[in-house]
Amino acid sequence: MTTARGAIIVGASSGIGKSLAHELAGDGYEIGLAARRTDRLTQVGNELPTKAYVATMDVTDTADARAGFDELLEAMPPVDIVVLNAGVGSANESLEWEPTRETIDVNVRGFCALATAAIAHFESRQDVSSDLDGQLVGISSVAARFGNPSTPTYNASKAFVSTYLEGLRHRQATRNANVSITTVEPGFVDTDLLLMDDPFWVASPETAAAQIARAIHRKRDHVYVTRRWRLVAWLFTLLPESIRRRMLTSRS
Ligand SMILES: NC(=O)c1ccc[n+]([C@@H]2O[C@H](COP(=O)([O-])OP(=O)(O)OC[C@H]3O[C@@H](n4cnc5c(N)ncnc54)[C@H](OP(=O)(O)O)[C@@H]3O)[C@@H](O)[C@H]2O)c1
Numbered sequence: 001m002t003t004a005r006g007a008i009i010v011g012a013s014s015g016i017g018k019s020l021a022h023e024l025a026g027d028g029y030e031i032g033l034a035a036r037r038t039d040r041l042t043q044v045g046n047e048l049p050t051k052a053y054v055a056t057m058d059v060t061d062t063a064d065a066r067a068g069f070d071e072l073l074e075a076m077p078p079v080d081i082v083v084l085n086a087g088v089g090s091a092n093e094s095l096e097w098e099p100t101r102e103t104i105d106v107n108v109r110g111f112c113a114l115a116t117a118a119i120a121h122f123e124s125r126q127d128v129s130s131d132l133d134g135q136l137v138g139i140s141s142v143a144a145r146f147g148n149p150s151t152p153t154y155n156a157s158k159a160f161v162s163t164y165l166e167g168l169r170h171r172q173a174t175r176n177a178n179v180s181i182t183t184v185e186p187g188f189v190d191t192d193l194l195l196m197d198d199p200f201w202v203a204s205p206e207t208a209a210a211q212i213a214r215a216i217h218r219k220r221d222h223v224y225v226t227r228r229w230r231l232v233a234w235l236f237t238l239l240p241e242s243i244r245r246r247m248l249t250s251r252s
Helices: 015-026 038-047 062-075 097-124 152-172 205-217 229-238 241-249
Strands: 006-010 030-035 052-056 079-084 134-139 179-186 222-225
Touching (some): 015 030, 015 038, 038 052, 097 179, 179 229, 205 222, 222 229
Parallel strands (some): 006 030, 079 134
């Protein structure tokens, strides 16, 4: 009889997802690694202390991504945790359509395709070994808290992620299945996706992953990474739009 448990990370080939794979494998989980760059995923898998399962997928091909997700579920031990981390973003003040479309496709359409698949998985399982049917973790951003003139689509896509996950939490309250849903809103993290020329309070992917893993273990509803970004989120939520605009345009 196997006692192994599984965690799937979508967007595990680099940055925060890769570091989180190390964190969760360090806790004993076997890890399903998904993204487009198979070579990177294989490399990450080879570095982990537990068994790894690689699924090459482009989340914008939603049918293929959902099928790949189901294949991972079949191949792995019982999957208790699904982390939706895949994301793209780029400065796009000139409102070019291609980066706009890609950001919506990955961060919104791809995210939803796998969030619904993960919830369906958790709600369909009868896991008598645990009172929790599963944990869905979505990597949003502090960017969800305000509109940004240089990255309007990215910020809006993350607002979608945060609001969608809150909706799922409210929905959970009416369901029989017990699924924990965690919204993670990082500030700046030192990865290829860092969207600012002179960022501040930059966390390493390892620090971000350690804090995300802690939030997962504690089954938190919502967490800022690192914690001090709560101040920025509160500030942007409380200030009137006219002052936010002055702050966000004074640098350009
Ligand atoms: N870095 C920051 O400052 C920061 C701040 C707040 C939130 N975040 C969020 O953190 C998450 C991880 O980003 P990161 O900073 O770690 O950057 P990253 O190193 O670029 O990681 C992005 C991940 O998403 C995957 N991905 C992108 N497009 C994909 C697609 N079409 N299909 C499948 N996978 C795709 C990438 O894999 P492939 O390219 O191999 O497909 C990669 O594994 C993102 O959701 C991002 O929005 C980052």
